[in-house]
Amino acid sequence: MSIDQLVRVLRARWLTLALSIAVCVALVAGATQFMEKKYSATATVVVDIKSADPVSGAVVMPPATANYLATQVGVINSNRVMRRVIEFLALDKDPAHIAAWQRSTGGHGDIKEWLCGFLLSRLSVRASHDGNLIDITAIWTDPAMASKVANAVARAYITTNLELKVEPAKEYANWFGERTTTSRDALEKAQIRLSEYQRSSGIVESDAKLDVENARLAELSTQLVALQGITADSASRQRQTSGNVDTLPEVMANPMVGTLKTELARMEAKREELAGRVGSAHPDMQRADSEIAALRERIAAESKRVATAIGTNNRINQERESVLRSALEAQKRRVLAITKQRDEIGFLQADVANAQRAYDLVTQRLAQTSLESQSQTANVMVVTPAVTPLRPVSPRPALNILVALMLGLLVGIAIVLVSERLDKRVRSESDLRDALLIPMLGGVSAA
Structure with missing residues (x-):
């Protein structure tokens, strides 16, 4: 069927087409009147991805915005957030919701779990593609x-976001608290071992005492x-005493020996003088010889005493060494x-x-995690709270009528085509030529 034929058929059966459109529009309009009105309320929150840690002040490298926002959308759609919304709005105590739960499940199961699914079916959470905003x-x-639920979800999300940040900090704080006790005990034991060893060894300041002992060792x-040099010298002089002791420096420097030698020289000079005057048998010569012999004995005895003193001094030096x-x-x-x-x-x-150091580090981390566990600052804020909507978002009469018109038009065209096939009529020269399968020689105009 050509377009021209279709137009002729529609013109001929316009009443059927119009009736089909009217019926569809009437049905849709009637259904629209009986459809339950639904209202939409949106709360917008902003997620600060690049905020600095409020305790340490460190700026953590932010994750990919799209991935982070997708994670936050998942958090909002979690049962944890929904349960908090139920708690905020007391939905599990609302008679209407209790009745709906009983109709849906027959009173079986957890009403809060059912309400979580019910809320999720009424929520739409979308993250912006070019920013840090999330629409709830x-x-x-x-x-x-609708506005209460949207605002309650935003509030529950902010509270849950803070809990997700604080709860790990609380666990870390408890863990570091245990480690602090262990580190403090280890420090006390180490200090006790050091004190006991210092007390038993008598060393308080080991470096100072070691310096004193090293000085004594050097001295x-x-x-x-x-x-050793003195002993070597005295040993050398002692060895010289086995020979002629008169040449020893100690003997030559001895004043007694020097006096006796002077007296000996004087007596020898006197004897020489007497020898020129008297003979050897003279009493003066004999007395002089006797005195000279006595002086020589005294010199020998004194020299021997000096030599003995040298040996004694050498032994003393050896003993001292x-x-x-x-x-x-x-x-x-000792050193x-x-x-x-x-x-x-x-x-x-x-x-x-x-x-x-371990105790200080653990104590520092304990203080930091304790502060983090007490933080009341989240990186999420409500930008635009939900307000009570004035117009419903569903149903939409104008859109429904437009859809009904299009649907009625399509249904009408389908009915017209079916009717035309069941009751085909000649409406043009081409219809006649197709029906008779013979050439047309001419036509008679309606005028």
Whole structure:
């Protein structure tokens, strides 16, 4: 069928087409009058993704806005938020909702769980594509209730958002509280071990005491080196006493020996003088010889005494060297012992320092998480609260009538085409030619 034929058919059966449109419009208009009116209220919240932490002041790198807002939309549509809305509005105590729950479930199950599904079916949550806004729309038969539900959902979402931030902080605060007790006990034990070791070793300030003992060790070492030189010198002089002692410096410097030698020289000079005058048998010569022999004996005895004193002095030096060497070894052992004690104290002090650092760190984190657990600031704010709508969003009479017109037109065209096929008539030359299948020679006009 061509367009021209269709137009001719519609013109011929316009009454059927008009009746179909009228019937559809009447039905839709009647149904619209009986449809329940629904009102829509929207509350808009803004999510601050880049806000700094109010406790630490640190700015956390924000996540992808789309992903973050999608997560927040999921939070709003969660049963946790819906249960809080039910609590805010006391829907589980409302007789109308209780009756609806009983009709729907026969009184079985949890009414709050049923109300969560009921609320979610009446909510529409959309996040903006180019911002941080989230629209929370509630659709209700009561306009005032629609605005109450939208605002209650926004309020419940803000409260839940804060709880989701605070609850982990509370758990961390409890955990750090336990760790604080453990760290404090570890610090106290480390300090007790250090104090007991210092008390048992008698070391309070190990570095100062070690410096004193090192100074003593250096002094003893210096004294030993000096005494070794003295002992070597006295040993050398003692070895010289086995030969001619008259050449020893100590003997030559001895005043008694010097006096006796002077007296000996005087007596020898006197004897020489007597020898020129008298003979050897003369009493004066014999007395002079006797005195000279006595002087020589005294010089020999004094020289021997000096040599003996040199040996005694050498033995004393050797004994002093032995005693000083023993003292030096004892001081070395003492310094090594103090060094070992200092190292042990160093280890204990390091344990105390590590325990102190751990305790300070845990205490700091405990204070921070405690503050975070008490935070009352959320990163979500209501930008536009929902207001009571004045006009319903459903039904829409004009839209329904327009749809009815289009539907009636389509139904009418379908009825006309079916009727035309059942009762086909000749309305044009082409219809006649198609019906008779013979050529047309001419036509007679209506005039």
